[in-house]
Amino acid sequence: MPVDITLTVNGVAYPLSVDPHASLLRTVRDDVGLTGAKEGCDDSECGACMMLVDGRPTNACSYLAVQADGSSVTTVEGLADGDRLAPLQEAFLVQGGVQCGFCTPGMLVSATALLARNPAPTEDEIRTAVSGNLCRCTGYDGIVRAIADAAARGSS
Ligand code: FES
Numbered sequence: 267m268p269v270d271i272t273l274t275v276n277g278v279a280y281p282l283s284v285d286p287h288a289s290l291l292r293t294v295r296d297d298v299g300l301t302g303a304k305e306g307c308d309d310s311e312c313g314a315c316m317m318l319v320d321g322r323p324t325n326a327c328s329y330l331a332v333q334a335d336g337s338s339v340t341t342v343e344g345l346a347d348g349d350r351l352a353p354l355q356e357a358f359l360v361q362g363g364v365q366c367g368f369c370t371p372g373m374l375v376s377a378t379a380l381l382a383r384n385p386a387p388t389e390d391e392i393r394t395a396v397s398g399n400l401c402r403c404t405g406y407d408g409i410v411r412a413i414a415d416a417a418a419r420g421s422s
């Protein structure tokens with residue numbers, strides 16, 4: 267039996283009727299229509315699906331949509347201001363933090379959460395914050411540089 271829930275995604279409330287076993291990732295991609303968060307492992311291993319749920323970095327593949335009922339969800343689409351990239355996104359481009367881009371939405375979401383709780387992280391703290399995000403292109407140095415750059419400029 268479908269369950270009625272309301273998800274607020276990037277500030278917009280979506281009343282939805284979902285399968286009780288549907289993941290937050292599938293619901294946001296298929297029902298809300300935001301496909302920035304990716305499905306990699308579908309098993310909490312890669313971080314490609316990372317979203318903020320009430321500010322907490324969450325592997326959306328392993329989180330039920332019904333668990334997020336009433337929550338505020340932020341996806342990578344919610345980081346930019348319209349067509350204007352967030353400073354963190356610009357830093358990823360400038361510092362070479364993007365190769366194929368598959369991991370990038372999850373990396374950006376994890377980094378956003380880090381800078382929100384710790385605006386001046388050390389390199390170790392940055393590496394720890396994105397340790398749940400796998401990059402198959404092995405672009406970690408550029409990613410870490412980008413997060414440090416955004417932090418140094420005092421913005422996420
Ligand atoms: S798809 Fe969710 S952690 Fe890999």
Ligand code: FES
Nearest residue numbers: 365366369401402
């Ligand atoms: S840039 Fe390709 S997986 Fe990270």
